[in-house]
Amino acid sequence: MSDCIFCKIVAGEIPSDRVGENEGAIAFRDINPEAPVHILVVPKLHSKNIIELSQNEESMSKVMELMREVTQRETNGHFKFLFNTGEEAGQTVFHSHGHILSQGAS
Ligand code: 5GP
Numbered sequence: 001m002s003d004c005i006f007c008k009i010v011a012g013e014i015p016s017d018r019v020g021e022n023e024g025a026i027a028f029r030d031i032n033p034e035a036p037v038h039i040l041v042v043p044k045l046h047s048k049n050i051i052e053l054s055q056n057e058e059s060m061s062k063v064m065e066l067m068r069e070v071t072q073r074e075t076n077g078h079f080k081f082l083f084n085t086g087e088e089a090g091q092t093v094f095h096s097h098g099h100i101l102s103q104g105a106s
C-alpha cells in the first residue's frame with residue numbers, strides 16, 4: 001500500500017518514536033497522545049482494520065505478543081487496548097492498529 005502512512009512508518013520511510021518490534025509488528029508512540037502513555041501497535045502486513053487483521057492468525061498473534069511485551073515495560077498493568085473500527089467509530093488511519101492507553105509505569 002504505497003499511499004498508506006503506517007506502511008511508510010513500518011518501512012522506515014516516515015520516522016516514528018519506536019518502543020518495540022518483533023517479526024510481525026512494530027510499536028511506536030502516538031504523535032498526538034491522549035494519555036500519559038499512548039502507543040500504537042501496528043502489524044507489518046497491511047490490513048485495514050481489526051476484522052481483516054483477525055483473519056491472519058500469524059499477524060494477529062504478533063500484534064498481541066508485542067502488546068504484551070510493551071505493556072509490561074511501559075504500563076503498570078492497567079491499560080486499554082483499543083481498535084477503532086470504521087469512520088463512525090473514529091478510525092482515521094486505515095491500516096489496522098491497537099492503541100495502548102495508560103497512566104504509565106509507576
Ligand atoms: P485512529 O483514529 O485511526 O484509531 O488512530 C490513528 C492514530 O494515529 C491517531 O491517534 C493519530 O494521532 C496517530 N497518527 C496519525 N499519523 C501519525 C504519524 O504520522 N505518526 C504517529 N506516531 N502517529 C500518527
Ligand code: ZN
Nearest residue numbers: 004007046095
Ligand atoms: Zn498500510
